[in-house]
Amino acid sequence: MVASLKLTPTISAAEYGVTNPALAGVSPAIRVAVSFSLGKSSNISKGSLSSFGNKSMPSPLSKRGVVSMCSSESGPTVAVVGATGAVGVELMNVLAGRDFPYRSLKLLASRRSAGKHVLFEDHEYVIEELNEESFKDVDIALFSAGGSISKKFGPLAAEQGSIVIDNSSAFRMDDGVPLVIPEVNVDAMAHIKLRNKKGALIANPNCSTIICLMAVTPLHRYAKVSRMVVSTYQAASGAGAAAMAELELQTREVLEGRKPTCNIFSRQYAFNLFSHNTSVKENGYNEEEMKMVNETKKIWNDPEVKVTATCIRVPIMRAHSESINLQFQNPLNENTAREILGKADGVVVIDDRAANNFPTPIEVSSKDAVAVGRIRQDISQEGCYGLDLFACGDQIRKGAALNAVQIAEHLL
Numbered sequence: 272m273v274a275s276l277k278l279t280p281t282i283s284a285a286e287y288g289v290t291n292p293a294l295a296g297v298s299p300a301i302r303v304a305v306s307f308s309l310g311k312s313s314n315i316s317k318g319s320l321s322s323f324g325n326k327s328m329p330s331p332l333s334k335r336g337v338v339s340m341c342s343s344e345s346g347p348t349v350a351v352v353g354a355t356g357a358v359g360v361e362l363m364n365v366l367a368g369r370d371f372p373y374r375s376l377k378l379l380a381s382r383r384s385a386g387k388h389v390l391f392e393d394h395e396y397v398i399e400e401l402n403e404e405s406f407k408d409v410d411i412a413l414f415s416a417g418g419s420i421s422k423k424f425g426p427l428a429a430e431q432g433s434i435v436i437d438n439s440s441a442f443r444m445d446d447g448v449p450l451v452i453p454e455v456n457v458d459a460m461a462h463i464k465l466r467n468k469k470g471a472l473i474a475n476p477n478c479s480t481i482i483c484l485m486a487v488t489p490l491h492r493y494a495k496v497s498r499m500v501v502s503t504y505q506a507a508s509g510a511g512a513a514a515m516a517e518l519e520l521q522t523r524e525v526l527e528g529r530k531p532t533c534n535i536f537s538r539q540y541a542f543n544l545f546s547h548n549t550s551v552k553e554n555g556y557n558e559e560e561m562k563m564v565n566e567t568k569k570i571w572n573d574p575e576v577k578v579t580a581t582c583i584r585v586p587i588m589r590a591h592s593e594s595i596n597l598q599f600q601n602p603l604n605e606n607t608a609r610e611i612l613g614k615a616d617g618v619v620v621i622d623d624r625a626a627n628n629f630p631t632p633i634e635v636s637s638k639d640a641v642a643v644g645r646i647r648q649d650i651s652q653e654g655c656y657g658l659d660l661f662a663c664g665d666q667i668r669k670g671a672a673l674n675a676v677q678i679a680e681h682l683l
């Protein structure tokens with residue numbers, strides 16, 4: 272069955288930005304998110320549901336022969352909190368694309384969006400305003416409305432029996448809250464199942480952490496990473512739909528010789544780059560960098576691993592990139608590393624030195640897999656104890672929505 276998501280009333284392709292070079296390579300889902308932030312509604316199709324080659328992790332449901340929700344009376348009831356945002360729209364896209372077997376779906380957002388109509392898998396929904404009563408009879412609540420909303424409503428939903436899968440940083444480092452990348456540490460959530468009929472909180476890691484650990488964990492399992500140095504090149508979409516709209520607007524303004532509008536970020540973003548916009552802590556690291564450091568230790572259950580990060584925003588619409596330098600306890604040469612990554616779930620290797628062809632953010636946009644390339648021995652380290660990599664991943668998809676839906680699949 273070809274599922275479609277339609278947000279009504281429709282707008283034209285040009286309004287989506289289909290003809291706009293600033294949005295070239297950007298999925299319809301994100302154009303919708305941008306449109307929402309500009310106060311419009313719009314429609315998208317299943318066109319953005321593609322996976323990268325054959326390397327995306329298949330839904331465990333496909334192996335069990337479960338059919339899509341429309342005919343699944345036994346599936347869980349699902350709520351999407353922040354359904355109108357960049358991640359929320361992609362969550363619905365992924366639910367449809369993976370035929371997630373939900374019995375009913377509730378779309379929640381702020382008062383600003385309440386009452387908007389959404390056509391999804393041939394069913395018309397009305398966006399509801401999030402409130403304390405929203406989670407009655409909700410089995411799985413997918414949260415993507417920011418940390419303060421998660422802090423206020425996440426525990427409340429869990430108390431009412433919902434299993435909350437949260438995309439914000441609100442609970443990531445809390446003891447007792449699993450921080451899960453299914454390909455990496457699905458065991459951390461093994462005790463949480465829908466059939467237990469008990470509410471719970473599960474956290475989705477930070478998007479840069481997910482992309483990094485998708486690329487590095489297969490090598491870590493083989494040779495044990497002792498130190499990791501990461502530099503990120505992060506897209507506008509990581510800051511939500513409004514940030515994407517601002518980058519597009521600024522690009523036009525600068526090209527037309529006008530002063531760029533700076534509402535979301537405090538400085539010019541188009542044709543520029545700057546240190547990540549999260550606040551800088553006393554130790555000189557910003558919050559995004561410390562998330563990568565702390566979350567890696569928790570996900571790998573390895574408090575000793577040494578991690579340092581430098582996070583930068585670049586004027587890319589969608590998909591983050593990362594330069595990763597690794598030091599190993601055991602030897603690992605670049606050919607073995609390439610082989611290991613070639614077999615890893617959710618990873619695709621693009622590493623053609625002769626053609627100078629390596630991963631790019633445009634190529635991975637709206638794709639499931641994280642692309643890895645520039646796989647080379649670090650010549651500054653003795654023997655085969657160091658490697659350099661370059662990874663690109665769609666942080667709205669694998670860095671948020673896809674990862675959350677994969678977690679939900681493991682609850683069934």
Ligand SMILES: NC(=O)c1ccc[n+]([C@@H]2O[C@H](COP(=O)([O-])OP(=O)(O)OC[C@H]3O[C@@H](n4cnc5c(N)ncnc54)[C@H](OP(=O)(O)O)[C@@H]3O)[C@@H](O)[C@H]2O)c1
Nearest residue numbers: 353355356357358380381384415416417439509511512671
């Ligand atoms: N963007 C990414 O790549 C990414 C990746 C990983 C994690 N995350 C996390 O996911 C969350 C959402 O990010 P996003 O990029 O999707 O942001 P976004 O595009 O700005 O969307 C925010 C969503 O939250 C809703 N919301 C805001 N205030 C609300 C309220 N008072 N009550 C109910 N809903 C409210 C918005 O609804 P209205 O439309 O009604 O305002 C919208 O649906 C954040 O915690 C972010 O850190 C994002």
